[in-house]
Amino acid sequence: MPASALAELLKTYESELLEEWIGAQRAAGLRSDLIDLDTVVSNSRELLKLLAVAAEQGIDDLGARHWEPVRGMLERLSRAQSRQGFSPSETATFVFSLKEPLFAKIQQHCGAASLNEIWNATRLLDRLGLYSMEHFMAGRETVIREQQESMLELSTPVVELWKGVLAVPLIGSLDSNRTQVVMEALLQKIVETESEIAIIDITGVPTVDTMVAQHLLKTVTAAKLMGAKCIISGIRPQIAATIVHLGVELGDVITKSSLADAFVVALRELDVRLVSRPVLR
Amino acid sequence: MGKRETFPLKQETDIVLIRQRVRKYAEEAKLGIVSQTKIVTAASEIARNALIYGGGGECVVEACSRDGRSAVYLCISDSGAGIADIDRAMVDGYTSGSGLGLGLSGAKRLVDAFAIDSAPGQGTRVELWKWR
Ligand SMILES: Nc1ncnc2c1ncn2[C@@H]1O[C@H](COP(=O)(O)OP(=O)(O)OP(=O)(O)O)[C@@H](O)[C@H]1O
Ligand SMILES: [Mg+2]
Numbered sequence: 001m002p003a004s005a006l007a008e009l010l011k012t013y014e015s016e017l018l019e020e021w022i023g024a025q026r027a028a029g030l031r032s033d034l035i036d037l038d039t040v041v042s043n044s045r046e047l048l049k050l051l052a053v054a055a056e057q058g059i060d061d062l063g064a065r066h067w068e069p070v071r072g073m074l075e076r077l078s079r080a081q082s083r084q085g086f087s088p089s090e091t092a093t094f095v096f097s098l099k100e101p102l103f104a105k106i107q108q109h110c111g112a113a114s115l116n117e118i119w120n121a122t123r124l125l126d127r128l129g130l131y132s133m134e135h136f137m138a139g140r141e142t143v144i145r146e147q148q149e150s151m152l153e154l155s156t157p158v159v160e161l162w163k164g165v166l167a168v169p170l171i172g173s174l175d176s177n178r179t180q181v182v183m184e185a186l187l188q189k190i191v192e193t194e195s196e197i198a199i200i201d202i203t204g205v206p207t208v209d210t211m212v213a214q215h216l217l218k219t220v221t222a223a224k225l226m227g228a229k230c231i232i233s234g235i236r237p238q239i240a241a242t243i244v245h246l247g248v249e250l251g252d253v254i255t256k257s258s259l260a261d262a263f264v265v266a267l268r269e270l271d272v273r274l275v276s277r278p279v280l281r
Numbered sequence: 282m283g284k285r286e287t288f289p290l291k292q293e294t295d296i297v298l299i300r301q302r303v304r305k306y307a308e309e310a311k312l313g314i315v316s317q318t319k320i321v322t323a324a325s326e327i328a329r330n331a332l333i334y335g336g337g338g339e340c341v342v343e344a345c346s347r348d349g350r351s352a353v354y355l356c357i358s359d360s361g362a363g364i365a366d367i368d369r370a371m372v373d374g375y376t377s378g379s380g381l382g383l384g385l386s387g388a389k390r391l392v393d394a395f396a397i398d399s400a401p402g403q404g405t406r407v408e409l410w411k412w413r
Contacts, residue, residue: 173297207300207318209325210381238318245319246326246387247373 005117006059006124009105010052018045020101028093034084043094047073059124062131071131078132082139091136095129156182158189165266166195167259169234171204179215186219190228197266198223201259203234213248220253229269231255233262283344284309290357291337296328299340303355306342310351312413319391320353320411326384327357327407333378335359335405352393352412360404367399 010017021044022037030040050070057066074095081091099122106117158168168186172178190198200216202208208216220230233256235243243250256262267274284306288299303324307317324340331338338359345354364370371389376382385407389395392409399405 173300175293175297177293206304207322207325209322209329210383210387211325211329214381238315241315242318242322242391245390246322247383247390248381248387 004056005110005113006106006121007052007055009102009109010048010055013105014048014052017098017101017105018048020104021048021098024097024100025093028097029090031086031090034081034086043077055124059120062124062127070128074128074132075135078135079139079142082136083143086136088133088136091132092129095125095132099125156185158185160189160193160195161199161263162267162270162272164194164196164270165199165263166190166193166197167199167201167263169201169204169259173207174205174212174215176211176215179212183215183219183222187222187226190223190226195228197229197231197269199231199233199259199262199266201234201262202232202239203236203259205234205239208239208243210246210248213243213246213250217250217253229254231262231265233257233259283346285341285343288340288342289337290328290331290340290359293332296325296332299328299342300325302342303353306344306353307411310344310353310413312351312353312411316411316413320355320409323388323391323409323411324355324357326388327355327409330384331357331359331361331405331407335361337361338404347393347410347412350413352410355409356406357409358404358406363401363403363405364397364399365401367397371397 054067110117223230231254304321341356343354373386374382392411394410396408
């Protein structure tokens, strides 16, 4: 039996299939909070049409050119749904729920060849379902990557505490990329503001390993070459103990337990004295 | 036997996850905050070595006990080039790359028991224990 039996059915019974498919999707449960019925109907109608056209030219190779429109549509739809908050099964159900109405049609019209045709149809729909899933996941991964990138940018605030005093409060896990970005931002800002002192606060950093230590040391050295002095603050007792056991030498870097202490040191370095205003009567 | 999990170690972000999980296990073993930080840092060192020099591998984390004290056990392995001279690799300051050369020796000082098994072409396996 040629593949066109399937194409023939899809074309001849298009409107019946559409109606029953929508029914099957509704029975499986539609996310009415995320998608309205009109959209479901128009998506379904479009895919049915594309399927009929593509199936006419053979259903064995979904990578073939004539499947391009179907692939394109599923890809767009699945990516969009992964962003909109559909679950993987909700997205997969779109394609899979076509099985029931389609198999029924095959049974009614293909006689002795039914079994064979059902097998063809199930293989086709399974592959299309998997294709949807791949792009659903790809959509998720894109979202994750974007979030990671935006976090990289968000977490590098270099602030000026006083004319000539910069501070960068590091928060979260420091891995190569992020540390590099922060450190470069700090050096850049030292140049821009002609600051003499930079405070690197690591209160929010859960782990200081040799890689983080090395980044810190490199930054301190680079800052020194630009004429600025670094103070590392927020070294909690457990971090101090760990650094000592690791054997990392912070050399002549000034360290302080809190950002406030570091700020006082910085002001002293700049010869700034803070006095409380006497209370006048 | 206690809880046991295996984590892949294929990219930088896997190290972040491993650190988080090790911290969780350390908390559950009721290790003090200093001990928690030490085992997490040691895990970070060894995991990064396995990734950089060993081309990636995996990390097993297990809750166990040692002489009646709750403990965390880690086994980080790779099937990379291996280490020809372990004694030299364990020396403070030795690095074949551009590190500080303190990861292996430092990790050993951070934990209560340390074992390393490696040979050229055989990959590397490091076991770490920290107990309460
Ligand atoms: N899993 C491994 N596979 C192969 N070689 C390794 C492995 N782990 C360590 N080595 C070798 O041992 C050397 C010392 O490792 P160690 O972690 O002490 O220092 P490092 O990684 O070079 O620098 P640091 O950890 O201080 O940033 C490495 O430079 C590398 O040559
Ligand atoms: Mg190392």
